[in-house]
Amino acid sequence: MVGIDWYLALSAVIFTIGMIGVLIRRNAIVVFMCVELMLNAVNLSLVAFSAYHGDVTGQILVFFSLAVAAAEAVIGLAIILAIFRNNLSVDITKVNLLRW
């Protein structure tokens, strides 16, 4: 039996990799995929907690989180498409209209 702390550590590692990706990449789609990666890492820790408690509620939460992630992906990709139509680029450093 693998201890739950290993799952939590793995989840933290994946979350951090996703966060570094959000910070360093400039392609909006890759940034978006990194956000999905972070969501996924958090889901992993929820499932680990749920399994070790023997309580199914955590998995229900992951189920809802999957649904919200699907909705978020759809809206986000639509926004990226709209930005691409306006700017002809998905480079996030070129989307600087609101920049201070």
Next chain:
Amino acid sequence: MELYSFTFLAVLAIASAVGMILTRNTVNSALLLVLNLLSVAGLYLVLQAQFLALIQVLVYAGAIMVLFLFVIMLLNLDEEESFFDKIRVKYIVAFLLGVVIFGQILYSLGGITDLLPEISEEMEFAGTVEALGDVLYTDFLFAFEMTAILLTAAVVGAIMIAQYKKTDKGDS
């Protein structure tokens, strides 16, 4: 056996995540994310959450990633310029920030290590479709219906945002 599966899947997940943020090509990045999602689905199986592993493969690795690939194809992207050319200050700052966040998470994990749950007897029955459905359609029925409304709203919103309007500039 479980230890080996966990180690294998964990290494696969971390390697594909690192590859995903480092690869130059957007399509390769998406495919590596699929690999990552699949290995996390494998970890769900190790944790005996069969239903979620199935949903992960179907919804995440199937539907959402196909959507991503379609958008990448539609946009016909060039390769990202100047990310790999020179190491800039901001990448170093991003890396340090990542290390700080990771340390913070590990610190808070270390703080609760004594409180982590023991493995309980019910664990073997927790992940089946039956167990999940039992709770989902009774205790969480309202949230379930709200999810349906959310998804409908997301579809309508996505169509509204992404639709191509043929506006003639002269008129309005």
